[in-house]
Amino acid sequence: MVLERENRSLCIDCDRIFYQCSNKANILEVEIPLNNIEKIRFKQGFIVDGTLMIYDIDNDPYYKKVIFEIKIPFEAKSEDGVIYKGITPSIKQNIVIFTDEEGGSEFKLKVDTSSYMLGNIIERDNKSYFSFETYIIISVVKKVHMLIPYLEYFLEPDPCLEFEDYICDEFYKKPFPQFYPPQYKKGYxxxxxxxxxxxxxxxxxxxxxxxxxxxxxxxxxxxxxxxxxxxxxxxxxxxxxxxxxxxxxxxxxxxxxxxxxxxxxxxxxxxxxx
Known part of the structure; x- marks a missing residue:
C-alpha cells in the first residue's frame, strides 16, 4: 500500500559521456610460447600508464589532440590444459576528441574493446602465433551535477517468512522414484x-x-x-x-x-x- 507519494527533484553527482568515437585495429602474429593451442580468450583492453598525452589545438578550444597506447590481455589454453596469460603488443591511437563548450574542465578517457581471432593459429619452432582484430570505443567522461525528478514513496513491508525446521517437509516434496527401468516405446x-x-x-x-x-x-x-x-x-x-x-x-x-x-x-x- 502506498502511504505517501510526492514529486520531487534530486541533485546527483555523476559521470557523463560527452563524446564518443570508434576505431579499428588488427595485430598480426602475436607470439605464444606454447604448442597445440586450443582456444584464445580476449579481455577488456586498457590505456597503458604513462602513454596518455593531451595537446591543445590552435584556434579550436573545444577540441584536443590525444595520443595514447592500448594493450589487451588474453588467455591461451593448450590441449593438455596449460593456460598462458599474456598481453598483446601496444595499439597506438592518435585522435582528436571533443571536450565541451568551455574546453578546459577535467575529463577522463575510457576505452572499451571487443576482440576476435583473425585466421588460424600457426605453429612454428615450438611456438604459436595468432592474429586478431579489435573494435575500440573511446569515450570522454566528465563529472557533472544533474537535477533529476523522482517520486518519493513508502511501501508497507511484507511480513517476514517463518523458517520451519521440519525434516519431513523436504521428503514429501520429492517426486516418487521410478521403480522399473524405462522401456523403448516399441518394447525391444x-x-x-x-x-x-x-x-x-x-x-x-x-x-x-x-x-x-x-x-x-x-x-x-x-x-x-x-x-x-x-x-x-x-x-x-x-x-x-x-x-x-x-x-x-x-x-x-x-x-x-x-x-x-x-x-x-x-x-x-x-x-x-x-
Missing part, C-alpha cells in the same frame, strides 16, 4: 548412459543398450548425437554403433558447450566395425 531396447570426460572440455557419453527387460544386448544399434541451433533445427554432431556387448561411446566436442544434446538410438543393419 533399453538404454543405459553415463557421462565422462576424455580430454579437456570434451564430454564422453557412453552406455549399454539392452533388449527388452535386459534379456541380452543389442548389437549394431546406431547411436546418433544432435543439437538444436538458434532456429530450433536439429544439427548433426556425430554417431557410433553398439558392439556385441551393447556398449557404445559418443564424443561431444567442447564447441557444443551449453547446448542441449539429443541422443537418438535406432536398430540399424550396419555392423559396429563398419
Amino acid at each position: 531396447i533399453w538404454i543405459r548412459k553415463d557421462i565422462g570426460v576424455r580430454k579437456l572440455d570434451d564430454v564422453i557419453i557412453h552406455g549399454q543398450i539392452y533388449k527388452n527387460g535386459k534379456n541380452g544386448f543389442v548389437e549394431g544399434a546406431i547411436v546418433e548425437a544432435f543439437c538444436t541451433d538458434e532456429e530450433g533445427k536439429f544439427k548433426y554432431i556425430n554417431h557410433t554403433y553398439s558392439n556385441k556387448d551393447g556398449y557404445y561411446m559418443l564424443n561431444i566436442p567442447s564447441r557444443f558447450e551449453g547446448k542441449v544434446i539429443t541422443i537418438v538410438v535406432t536398430k540399424g543393419s550396419i555392423s559396429p566395425s563398419g
Whole structure:
C-alpha cells in the first residue's frame, strides 16, 4: 500500500559521456610460447600508464589532440590444459576528441574493446602465433551535477517468512522414484548412459543398450548425437554403433558447450566395425 507519494527533484553527482568515437585495429602474429593451442580468450583492453598525452589545438578550444597506447590481455589454453596469460603488443591511437563548450574542465578517457581471432593459429619452432582484430570505443567522461525528478514513496513491508525446521517437509516434496527401468516405446531396447570426460572440455557419453527387460544386448544399434541451433533445427554432431556387448561411446566436442544434446538410438543393419 502506498502511504505517501510526492514529486520531487534530486541533485546527483555523476559521470557523463560527452563524446564518443570508434576505431579499428588488427595485430598480426602475436607470439605464444606454447604448442597445440586450443582456444584464445580476449579481455577488456586498457590505456597503458604513462602513454596518455593531451595537446591543445590552435584556434579550436573545444577540441584536443590525444595520443595514447592500448594493450589487451588474453588467455591461451593448450590441449593438455596449460593456460598462458599474456598481453598483446601496444595499439597506438592518435585522435582528436571533443571536450565541451568551455574546453578546459577535467575529463577522463575510457576505452572499451571487443576482440576476435583473425585466421588460424600457426605453429612454428615450438611456438604459436595468432592474429586478431579489435573494435575500440573511446569515450570522454566528465563529472557533472544533474537535477533529476523522482517520486518519493513508502511501501508497507511484507511480513517476514517463518523458517520451519521440519525434516519431513523436504521428503514429501520429492517426486516418487521410478521403480522399473524405462522401456523403448516399441518394447525391444533399453538404454543405459553415463557421462565422462576424455580430454579437456570434451564430454564422453557412453552406455549399454539392452533388449527388452535386459534379456541380452543389442548389437549394431546406431547411436546418433544432435543439437538444436538458434532456429530450433536439429544439427548433426556425430554417431557410433553398439558392439556385441551393447556398449557404445559418443564424443561431444567442447564447441557444443551449453547446448542441449539429443541422443537418438535406432536398430540399424550396419555392423559396429563398419
